[in-house]
Amino acid sequence: METLWAPWRMKYIREASDERCFFCEYLRQRRDARNLILRRGRTCFAILNRFPYNTGHLMVAPLAHKPTLHELGPEEMVELLDLARSMQSALDRFLKPHGYNLGVNLGRVAGAGVVGHVHLHLVPRWNGDTNFMPVVGGTKVMPMTLGESYRGLRRAMKTGGRRTDNRRRGHGR
Numbered sequence: 001m002e003t004l005w006a007p008w009r010m011k012y013i014r015e016a017s018d019e020r021c022f023f024c025e026y027l028r029q030r031r032d033a034r035n036l037i038l039r040r041g042r043t044c045f046a047i048l049n050r051f052p053y054n055t056g057h058l059m060v061a062p063l064a065h066k067p068t069l070h071e072l073g074p075e076e077m078v079e080l081l082d083l084a085r086s087m088q089s090a091l092d093r094f095l096k097p098h099g100y101n102l103g104v105n106l107g108r109v110a111g112a113g114v115v116g117h118v119h120l121h122l123v124p125r126w127n128g129d130t131n132f133m134p135v136v137g138g139t140k141v142m143p144m145t146l147g148e149s150y151r152g153l154r155r156a157m158k159t160g161g162r163r164t165d166n167r168r169r170g171h172g173r
Contacts, residue, residue, distance in 0.1 A: 044079040061119035094156035097124035
């Protein structure tokens with residue numbers, strides 16, 4: 001079994017607060033570019049992660065403050081996955097990752113930083129993206145700023161089309 005080390009995340013975990021939901025705060029502020037909100041849908045939205053595991057790491061969440069998947073209605077469930085699929089297509093066009101991690105952390109013990117607002121993580125992955133720097137140096141090298149990621153993803157979202165099969169780009173068998 002391999003281990004994914006993410007020591008830079010400890011700052012986020014220590015600072016996380018049950019009293020504050022930054023998702024809800026950002027949605028109210030309506031400063032989408034500043035808050036890295038990529039898209040607002042009817043029931044869900046997509047936002048870049050300020051503490052990413054990798055370049056392009058984003059989250060998809062319902063607009064309503066709901067703690068678990070059980071509370072989501074059918075329309076929210078469908079839009080959650082549809083928006084994740086749409087964002088994956090934009091990431092494919094912009095960053096051309098070799099694969100993805102997709103996950104939902106429910107509860108603080110499961111790693112949820114925002115406990116009361118369920119969200120899905122979409123993390124682009126590349127061959128060799130976990131190397132000696134995080135393990136030995138305790139440092140993750142991010143090749144792109146959040147602003148560059150935001151602008152690039154917004155451009156990729158405008159180009160449309162779905163391109164989710166990595167084999168079409170020569171990365172598969």
